[in-house]
Amino acid sequence: MPSAIELGAPDRKNGDLTATGDSNELLSLLKDQINNFPPGKQYSIAIKEVPVTVERLPYYPKDGDRLQDPGTARVNIAASNESPNGTIQDNWAEEHKHQTVVQQHVVYWDKDQDGIIWPLDTYRGCRAWGWNPILCLIATFLINVNLSYPTSPSWIPDPFFRIHISNLHKDKHGSDSMAFDNEGRFKPQNFEDLFSKYDRGNKGGLDAYDLIRMHKGQRMAMDFFGWSAAFFEWLATYLLLWPEDGILRKDDVRRIYDGSIFQFKADEYAEKKKHHGGANKTIESRKKQA
Known part of the structure; x- marks a missing residue:
């Protein structure tokens, strides 16, 4: 069962509890629980003196959780509490x-599995999702122009x-989710934190409002490139x-994060296009017969 803190934290448009008198009243009512939360642990994850720690509660292991050692980065699987072994679909x-x-x-x-992504590769990959050519060109420009040089083997x-x-x-x-470490491993704790902190109402995902709050909450000072990169990544x-319901599951x-959904989406669009094309041919055939 969610704690009173998890259910009671007010939903602020600016993402800060300190801006309202209601938050101070909440902290007053729950101060004993806040300073000893989660119960039965040797640590606390929130203190009443810093309201933002109450609003953005990080993920903490609970009885029955399937994810082991969430603070340990995984080198080759994107593990979560629901998928502790990463993506097992299609092996x-x-x-x-x-x-x-x-x-x-x-x-x-x-x-072609040559370890190199050309701008044309990026463009074709985006087009395979059914994206507009202009949108694909913009995505290709943003991705390859900004990400090429750091990966180059030459100065x-x-x-x-x-x-x-x-x-x-x-x-x-x-200014991103911090789900990747500096060596490219996946950090389950940081991934779980995203949903623990920003999924208001325990929807099982993030809506547009949650994403706005997350973007604000994850920003680092003077990190203009990071702010922009994170915005475009989540927009994409x-x-x-x-x-359909506006919630990113x-x-x-x-x-x-592990890229397994990209080909799935391309196949999904190809199948949709195939059925749509077949339906059009059937309609044209009936018109000719008439």
Whole structure:
């Protein structure tokens, strides 16, 4: 059962509890529980003197949780409490165990498996999702122009803006979820924190309002590149998943991190296009017969 803290934290538009008198009243009512939360542990995850620690409660292990050692980064699986063994669909985790999770994140675009992602690879991969050509060009520009140089094996910038997968960990930036470490491993604790802190109402995912709060909560001082990169990454995630109810499901987001959902979405669009094309042919055939 959720604690009183988890259910009672007010939903503030600016993401800060300190701005209201209601928050001070809440802290007063729950101060004993707050300073000893979670109960039965040797540590606390919130203190009344710093209200933001009450509003954004991190993930903490509970009885019955399937995820073991959440603070330990996984080198080749994107583990969560619901998927402690990573993505097992289509044998993904086993087939990609020779790659770090951050490398798995981009293998969808490396169709020839040469370890290099050209701008054309990026464009084709985005088009396979059914994205508009102009949107694909924008995505290609943002991705390859900004991410090419850190991965380059040379000090000289690559005029073709290729991305080298072997050095992809060097593309890590600030103000993001911190679910990847500096070597490309996946950090389950940080991933779980995203939903523990920002999933208001325990929906099992994040809506647009949650994403705005998350973007604000994860920002680092003076990190203009990180702010922009995180914004476009989550925008692309939303456009790709495009949930009917507006909620990005937790496991879908997890599969974004290990890249396993990208080909799935491409296949889904291809199948949809195939059925749509077949329906059009049937209509045209009936018109001719008439």
